[in-house]
Amino acid sequence: MTDMIVAIDGPAGSGKSSVSKATAARLGFDYLDTGAAYRALAWFALASSRDTADSQQVISLLVDFDYEIGTNPGEYYVRVGEDDVTEAIREPRVTAVVSDIARVPEVRAFVTDLFRSIIRSSPAAGIIVEGRDITTVVAPDAPVRILLTASPEARMARRAAEVTTQTAEDVAAQLHKRDSADSRVVDFMTAAPGVTTLDSTDLDFEGTVRAVVDVINGGTPPNKEKNHG
Numbered sequence: 001m002t003d004m005i006v007a008i009d010g011p012a013g014s015g016k017s018s019v020s021k022a023t024a025a026r027l028g029f030d031y032l033d034t035g036a037a038y039r040a041l042a043w044f045a046l047a048s049s050r051d052t053a054d055s056q057q058v059i060s061l062l063v064d065f066d067y068e069i070g071t072n073p074g075e076y077y078v079r080v081g082e083d084d085v086t087e088a089i090r091e092p093r094v095t096a097v098v099s100d101i102a103r104v105p106e107v108r109a110f111v112t113d114l115f116r117s118i119i120r121s122s123p124a125a126g127i128i129v130e131g132r133d134i135t136t137v138v139a140p141d142a143p144v145r146i147l148l149t150a151s152p153e154a155r156m157a158r159r160a161a162e163v164t165t166q167t168a169e170d171v172a173a174q175l176h177k178r179d180s181a182d183s184r185v186v187d188f189m190t191a192a193p194g195v196t197t198l199d200s201t202d203l204d205f206e207g208t209v210r211a212v213v214d215v216i217n218g219g220t221p222p223n224k225e226k227n228h229g
Contacts, residue, residue: 002030004126005119006216007134010148013155015200015208019148020130021073022205023212030071030124034131034138035098036078037111039089040067042098044080052100059106067114071122102132112138135195144216147191148208151201 006029010016017033024031042052044065050057070077078086088094101107115138119127129138135145150158191197196215200208 002119002122002124002127004029004144004216005139005142006126006128006144006146007139007142008128008130008146008148008212009132009135009195010130011155013158014148014150015158015205016130016148019200019205019208019212020128021076022209023216024126024128025073026209026213027126027128027216028124029073029126029128030122031073031076032071032115032118032127032129033069033076034111034115034129034134036069036089037067037114038098038102038107039094040078040080040085041065041107041111042094042101043085043089045101046093046097047083052097055104055106058101058104062107062110065110069118071118071124071127108133108137136192140192145192145195146212146215147195147197148212149197149199154201 006020006023008016008020017035021031021033023029041058041061044061045052045058048061050061052058066081068077068079076086077084078089115129115134119129119139129142131138135142135147139145198208198211198215200211203211
């Protein structure tokens, strides 16, 4: 297993994916986007004409879910079988149903095992793993655990800037819907004991990356709060 595991959780629009990827590149670490697995399974369900609201139909897909993700931050890709779905899993039709996939306990158990296998096989000196339940479920013993958050207004503005094919109102509604649905499965808004909370509301992208690097290096970043439980 890699020497350093950095677990980062946070709500949609907090910047955890882009910040984690940039931080990994800066430190020479691998990077694991766990949300991509749920999105890829949602894409696979749609491609297989399955009802994503039917848990049993979703569970039945797991045996044939041939998933692969690039962990080198400079060579990121997502594949399902022979299909490169790196862009397809970000389509609105996938985003609309991914919470149906993520709420299924059997799916979460399956992908958690998958994530841990990827972490174990990382050849890099470290790996940054980001998602919803990384600090509490996937890698609760990680040496560095961070909850990256921001105000609702900041998160909506950032997500709207990323998604140019939808109106700001639609983006805000989807972000709220996704957070509300996922919060019924896992608490990603409150730092667990021992997890460092990093509020990026007043930080730009570069400032947030520097703050995460500071936490990894044991420093004291801006707006840092330590939850001691």
